[in-house]
Amino acid sequence: MSKLVPPHGSSELKPLLLEGQARQDELKKAQGLKRVPMTSRETGDLIMMGIGAFTPLDGFMGKADWQGCCDSFTMPSKNNLFWPIPITLSAEQALADSIALGEEVQLWDTETEEIMGTMKVTEKYTIDKEHECKQVFKTTDLAHPGVQKVMEQAPVNLAGPVKVLSESFFPEMFPGIYQRPAESRKMFEERGWNTVAALQLRNPMHGSHAYLAWIAIEVCDGVYIHQLVGKLKPGDIPAEVRVKAIDALVNKYFRKDRVIQGGYPMEMRYAGPREALLHALFRQNYGCSHLIVGRDHAGVGDYYGPFDAQKIFNEIPAGSLRLQPLAMDWTFYCYECGSMASMKTCPHSSKAVIDDEGNYKGGARLLLSGTMLRKLMSEGKPVPAEFSKPEVIAVLKEYYDNLENKVEVKLHKAATGEK
Numbered sequence: 124m125s126k127l128v129p130p131h132g133s134s135e136l137k138p139l140l141l142e143g144q145a146r147q148d149e150l151k152k153a154q155g156l157k158r159v160p161m162t163s164r165e166t167g168d169l170i171m172m173g174i175g176a177f178t179p180l181d182g183f184m185g186k187a188d189w190q191g192c193c194d195s196f197t198m199p200s201k202n203n204l205f206w207p208i209p210i211t212l213s214a215e216q217a218l219a220d221s222i223a224l225g226e227e228v229q230l231w232d233t234e235t236e237e238i239m240g241t242m243k244v245t246e247k248y249t250i251d252k253e254h255e256c257k258q259v260f261k262t263t264d265l266a267h268p269g270v271q272k273v274m275e276q277a278p279v280n281l282a283g284p285v286k287v288l289s290e291s292f293f294p295e296m297f298p299g300i301y302q303r304p305a306e307s308r309k310m311f312e313e314r315g316w317n318t319v320a321a322l323q324l325r326n327p328m329h330g331s332h333a334y335l336a337w338i339a340i341e342v343c344d345g346v347y348i349h350q351l352v353g354k355l356k357p358g359d360i361p362a363e364v365r366v367k368a369i370d371a372l373v374n375k376y377f378r379k380d381r382v383i384q385g386g387y388p389m390e391m392r393y394a395g396p397r398e399a400l401l402h403a404l405f406r407q408n409y410g411c412s413h414l415i416v417g418r419d420h421a422g423v424g425d426y427y428g429p430f431d432a433q434k435i436f437n438e439i440p441a442g443s444l445r446l447q448p449l450a451m452d453w454t455f456y457c458y459e460c461g462s463m464a465s466m467k468t469c470p471h472s473s474k475a476v477i478d479d480e481g482n483y484k485g486g487a488r489l490l491l492s493g494t495m496l497r498k499l500m501s502e503g504k505p506v507p508a509e510f511s512k513p514e515v516i517a518v519l520k521e522y523y524d525n526l527e528n529k530v531e532v533k534l535h536k537a538a539t540g541e542k
C-alpha cells in the first residue's frame with residue numbers, strides 16, 4: 124500500500140490518454156470529425172489531462188466551473204472540489220456555431236498539426252475574459268504574458284469530456300525526463316519514499332535552487348526536481364539545456380537515492396500565486412507531499428509581491444490540498460557568512476559588489492536569480508563562482524556561445540534585489 128499522498132480529490136489517478144487499439148480506433152474516428160484548433164496552452168492542458176496530472180478533470184471546463192475557479196477556487200460540477208485556474212478551450216464563433224451539443228470533435232494542435240484528442244461538446248459559452256484575468260492574474264495588463272493569452276482566446280469556450288490520443292513530442296524529445304504521474308509515483312515507491320518535495324523549475328538550476336533542494340532533502344525523503352518542458356517566454360533557456368545543467372549538478376552534488384529529475388508539459392501562465400496553487404495541485408498528483416515555494420513563484424515582472432505565492436496557501440480553505448507548501452525565504456550566497464544563506468538566517472544586509480569582469484569587490488549578499496544569470500551570460504560576461512557550480516556554468520556557457528540570435532534579457536528590478 125502506497126504511503127504517498129493520494130491524487131487530488133480522488134483515490135486514484137485519472138489519466139484520459141487512450142492506448143493501444145482503443146487509441147487507434149479513436150484516432151481513426153477523429154479523422155472524420157470537425158476540427159477544433161488548440162493553442163499551445165490548450166494542448167499542454169490536454170496532455171496534462173491525458174497523463175493524469177490534472178486528476179480528476181474529465182475534460183475542458185464548463186461555465187459553472189470556469190466561474191467557480193475564478194471566484195472561489197472551486198468546481199461546482201465536482202462537489203466544489205478545489206481548483207485554482209480555469210482549464211478551458213476556446214473556438215471561433217463560426218466554428219462553435221457549426222458544432223451541435225453532443226457532437227464529437229477533433230482536438231488539433233495548431234503548432235504541431237497533430238490530432239491530439241477528441242471531445243464530446245456538452246456546452247458552449249462565452250466568458251468575461253477581463254474578469255478571468257482580474258481574478259487569476261490580478262491584472263488586465265496586456266503586457267502580462269498570461270493575460271495576453273487569455274485576451275487573445277477565441278470568443279466561445281467549448282466544454283466536455285475528452286479522450287487524449289497523443290503526448291505530442293514530449294516523450295521523444297525528453298526521454299527519461301518527461302514523466303507521467305504514475306511513473307513518478309512508481310519511482311518514489313521503489314525508493315521507499317513517503318514524503319517528497321517538488322522543486323519547480325523553469326530557469327537553469329543555480330546555487331539557490333540547489334540550496335532549496337538540499338533543505339528539502341533534510342526534511343523529506345527525497346526531492347523531485349520537476350521542470351517545465353512546455354512553453355516559456357522568448358529569451359528563456361530551452362528545456363534541453365536546462366535538463367543538461369540539472370544533470371551536471373545532480374550527478375556531482377546530490378545523492379542519487381535522494382533526487383529524481385522530471386519534466387511536465389504544461390505551459391507557464393505566469394499567474395504567480397494562483398499558479399503556485401496549480402503547481403501544488405498537479406505535484407500532488409505526481410505523488411509529492413510538499414512543494415517548495417520560494418520567492419516570486421511563477422511570477423513575471425513586478426505583478427506580484429515576492430511572497431504572495433506563499434501567503435495564498437493560508438488564504439484557501441483548509442483541506443483544499445493534501446500537499447503542503449515548503450515556504451522558503453529569499454536565498455543567496457553570503458560572502459560574510461561564507462555560505463548559502465537566506466533572509467531568515469543571514470544578519471548581513473549589505474549587497475555584494477561584482478564588477479563587470481565578474482570579480483567580487485566587497486559586500487555580503489550575492490543575490491542570485493535566473494534572470495541575472497541569463498543577462499550576464501547572454502552578454503558574454505563572467506559569472507561569479509558563487510553563483511552556480513562550474514559544471515552548470517559550463518553547460519550554460521556552451522548554449523550562449525552557440526546562440527545566434529541573442530535575445531536581450533531585460534533585468535527587471537526584482538532580479539537586482541532592489542525591490
Ligand SMILES: [Zn+2]
Pocket residue numbers: 457458459460461464469470471487
Ligand atoms: Zn550573511
